[in-house]
Amino acid sequence: MKLSILDQSPVSEGNTPAEALAQTAALAREADRLGYHRFWVSEHHAAPGLAGTSPEVLIAHLAAVTSSIRIGAGAVLLPHYSAYKVAENFRVLEALYPGRIDLGLGRAPGGGALAVHALQEHRIQGSCLYEEQIADLLAYFKGGPVKPHPYAGLLATPDVPTSPEVWLLGAGRDSAALAAKFGTGYAFARFINGKGIAEALGAYRTGFRGTEREAPHSIVAVYLSCAETAEEADRLAASIDLSLVLLEKEHKSFPTPPIDAALNYAYTPYDRFRVAENRLQMVLGSPEDVRGQFEQMMAEYGCEEIMFSVPMHSFEDRLNCLRLIAKACGLQER
Numbered sequence: 001m002k003l004s005i006l007d008q009s010p011v012s013e014g015n016t017p018a019e020a021l022a023q024t025a026a027l028a029r030e031a032d033r034l035g036y037h038r039f040w041v042s043e044h045h046a047a048p049g050l051a052g053t054s055p056e057v058l059i060a061h062l063a064a065v066t067s068s069i070r071i072g073a074g075a076v077l078l079p080h081y082s083a084y085k086v087a088e089n090f091r092v093l094e095a096l097y098p099g100r101i102d103l104g105l106g107r108a109p110g111g112g113a114l115a116v117h118a119l120q121e122h123r124i125q126g127s128c129l130y131e132e133q134i135a136d137l138l139a140y141f142k143g144g145p146v147k148p149h150p151y152a153g154l155l156a157t158p159d160v161p162t163s164p165e166v167w168l169l170g171a172g173r174d175s176a177a178l179a180a181k182f183g184t185g186y187a188f189a190r191f192i193n194g195k196g197i198a199e200a201l202g203a204y205r206t207g208f209r210g211t212e213r214e215a216p217h218s219i220v221a222v223y224l225s226c227a228e229t230a231e232e233a234d235r236l237a238a239s240i241d242l243s244l245v246l247l248e249k250e251h252k253s254f255p256t257p258p259i260d261a262a263l264n265y266a267y268t269p270y271d272r273f274r275v276a277e278n279r280l281q282m283v284l285g286s287p288e289d290v291r292g293q294f295e296q297m298m299a300e301y302g303c304e305e306i307m308f309s310v311p312m313h314s315f316e317d318r319l320n321c322l323r324l325i326a327k328a329c330g331l332q333e334r
Helices: 017-034 055-065 083-096 113-119 130-140 173-182 197-207 230-250 259-263 269-279 287-301 315-328
Strands: 003-007 038-041 070-077 101-106 165-170 185-189 218-226 282-285 305-309
Touching: 003 017, 003 315, 017 038, 017 055, 017 315, 038 055, 038 101, 055 070, 055 083, 070 165, 083 101, 083 130, 130 165, 130 173, 165 173, 173 185, 173 197, 185 197, 197 218, 197 287, 218 230, 218 287, 218 315, 230 259, 230 269, 230 282, 269 282, 282 287, 287 305, 287 315
Parallel strands: 003 038, 003 305, 038 070, 070 101, 101 165, 165 185, 185 218, 218 282, 218 305
Antiparallel strands: none
16 A cells, blocks of 8 residues: 655644644654655645745755655645746756655645735736646756747756656646646545545546656545544544634634644534534544555545645644554555
8 A cells, every 4th residue: 555645734733833844854754764655745825824835945855854755745836936947946856866756736826815916926917827837847847848839948957867756736627637638647635625536536547648657646635533543533633623614714724723622612513514524534543444444545536545644733643643554554664
């Protein structure tokens, strides 16, 4: 079973953003030791509950403190940037850590309207075409765009023998179709949308063109809570429950609340409905429960890999979760 981790550098109540980033590095080191396949970090802006704003910078640090695990972005939000600059950033990373860098691409805003305007302050609003940007970025890795493109022949430097592994991220058929068209890997965010996964991945496989990789490869990403018992996993998930409810209510992230605060929160009936709905998109239970759910997901969706995020309040609980799953799923320590 190929397992990977997405870490959004969550800031827990009582901790600082700097501590959250240090915890991300510690998780990456442990994931590397335990035998996980990849470790991705995300991009969010003006989000008090998430410290990861610059995946390129964080990837450089994580690759330096690990030895074997693939390190990548889940995702760089391409519409905010020049495709050429993103290609150069990741060529530098590939030159420093050949064969270990993943470039995941997404088109979500990653923040509120003010942050988006600040990120795109010199762009003409509405002029960014995501599909064209993807085509340009891939071309920069392979000799540059061709005429009549205005930047024909422009290559992303440094010119090294290998390129980052490119992935498209999404939560629906549109993103799956783009990944199939360009022949990249595809990661489906089940923690955002729990519906239509099998259909999206099926469309990706059937429409796949082997341009960037020889065969389709898909990942399904979930939120997860695992502990020694299913009851304890359920208790630890309370912090995730409240974080998601607050995010939906206020449309911004807050530091992850401690378990006691989450258990004693005055949920409205609608809040409780949302908790139940969010739990349907989550994986939780004992290590054996989780392994069984992972196996079922891989069989149902036909994916080659499972990626999970564990935004619990306690860092020790997050570490323990990684260790329990690695043992239950038979990962080989490095």
